[in-house]
Amino acid sequence: MNLGALVSETRHPDSMALDTLSTLEMVTLFNQQDRLVPEAIATELPAVAAAIDRAAQALGAGGRLIYLGAGTSGRLGVLDASEIPPTFGVPPERVIGLIAGGPGALLKAVEGAEDDRELGVRDLQHLRLTPTDMVVGLAASGRTPYVLGALCYARALGCATVEISCNPDSPIAQAAEIAISPVVGPEVLTGSTRMKSGTAQKLVLNMISTGAMVKLGKVYQNLMVDVRATNAKLRDRACRIVGEACGVEAEQASAALAQTDYDVKPAILMLLSGKSAEQAQAALTAHGGYLRAALADIRA
Incomplete structure (x- = not known):
């Protein structure tokens, strides 16, 4: 050429x-x-x-x-x-x-x-x-x-x-x-x-x-649910993501995140299913980290 x-x-x-x-x-x-x-x-x-x-x-x-x-x-x-x-x-x-x-x-x-x-x-x-x-x-x-x-x-x-x-x-x-x-x-x-x-x-x-x-299941709806909250800005973003996904106020989202070490996916699953942090994490593990699949299984 x-x-x-x-x-x-x-x-x-x-x-x-x-x-x-x-x-x-x-x-x-x-x-x-x-x-x-x-x-x-x-x-x-x-x-x-x-x-x-x-x-x-x-x-x-x-x-x-x-x-x-x-x-x-x-x-x-x-x-x-x-x-x-x-x-x-x-x-x-x-x-x-x-x-x-x-x-x-x-x-x-x-x-x-x-x-x-x-x-x-x-x-x-x-x-x-x-x-x-x-x-x-x-x-x-x-x-x-x-x-x-x-x-x-x-x-x-x-x-x-x-x-x-x-x-x-x-x-x-x-x-x-x-x-x-x-x-x-x-x-x-x-x-x-x-x-x-x-x-x-x-x-x-x-x-x-x-x-x-x-x-690969890194997104739920159009939210970055595998974001790593490594600083104040990202912790605030994680809180907003949980609030948007679950329709809850910042205080409730923050409380859930505190139980998951600011891991967004199990926090969302907890709030949407009523499960504990341990149960939410186990469900996610069973479904390869796919939040939507874990949620559907819990609700089935």
């Missing part, structure tokens, strides 16, 4: 005079182009849904969800991975973000790292990759050697593999089991794929991780 064939690298005809626009004209153009991103993702929703199901399957079987990319794409994967533990109570070693060049590349580019196909392989080998894991490769161009090498290695090992790029029929799309390739078109600033392409990747990552957590 030559540079001219990359949609994400071509010049946008509507921004040829970008440097002459007023500030308001400039941000209006940015905004107009950003609106195209959800439309591009809409055509890829069946692939996104397939990725969610595969991620839930991998995590449910004890495997890991591993994001891997270079530059902006790598940073977005690390960001999404880092937000899963506090939001859904998942241990940080279960959802991992890798960036070409290592953690230092989050703040400063590491020259040549993204061009090293074998580096992607070695990074996965360092994690002791197993067939139960799922690897998601991110590259706006769809051809980053670091990502391509990693995806080929992971797929050969038997892992579920997904790619997220912004160019159709890219090398990584051909290498992965599931290809998610929203074509957002040329960037307003030519080649600056931290813009529309980065936004598209972020939106897709949001859907994959959140959707997988819903499938």
